[in-house]
Amino acid sequence: MRDMEDIVLDVAIQEAGYEEGDVRISGISFTVRRGQLLGLIGPNGAGKSTTIKTLLGLLKYAKASVSIGGEGGTYAYVPEQPIFYEDLTLWEHLDLSAAAHGLEYGAFKEQAERLLHLFGMEHVRDDLPAGFSKGMKQKMMLLLGFLAKPDVYIVDEPFIGLDPRATKDFLRLLDAERRRGAGVLMSTHVLDTAEKICDSFVLVSAGRVAASGTLGDIRAASGMPAASLFDCFDALA
């Protein structure tokens, strides 16, 4: 039973697409356990974002069974494209998110201040995000995600906009969250980082799973026992 309780994300997509009967992805199944970091990788247009949208219930057409966070579990979705309210400051966004997650005000304030400090965003806490740089907007999305302390993080390409320092801070926080017991599904194109930090992978190609499992499994599938994730990706996708 313990095995089942460890699963924070259980996804079985028969098929899904953007219009009724439009099949963009099919036969994509995976689970994420407590503490696990699963990398969702694949070439442009392969179906990574469509997979994430399907499991978030955002697609018009989906034959899928998805269980997020188990019974009464919670999740945080960190989108690739920042989504924010034009009229709310960064601090107001954090406050709103904390209220939505039922965080007590004292705990919220302490956590929010700690996160703002960690990401070097204290000086813009009362500014409107419309004037933020791309990386600052992305940091804001990460702050909102980390504030929620969910059972599972669903992160769509976190690395592209972040500078090296922010990347390091992000990875450190993610590690701490995994030690707490959170699971992570992360889609990315940054394969050298993915190879270092993910403990398993789902490689999607043309809307289907081309290979999945640990780096060892991906190497076996590609027939290259010592290859990098990058080279396996190239061979399989």
Ligand SMILES: Nc1ncnc2c1ncn2[C@@H]1O[C@H](COP(=O)(O)OP(=O)(O)OP(=O)(O)O)[C@@H](O)[C@H]1O
């Ligand atoms: N909003 C949309 N409406 C219709 N089709 C879409 C939409 N978004 C994506 N698609 C199609 O779905 C397929 C998978 O795209 P998806 O965005 O999931 O790829 P991806 O793996 O996330 O790619 P990338 O690495 O470029 O972000 C593609 O054929 C794409 O054209």
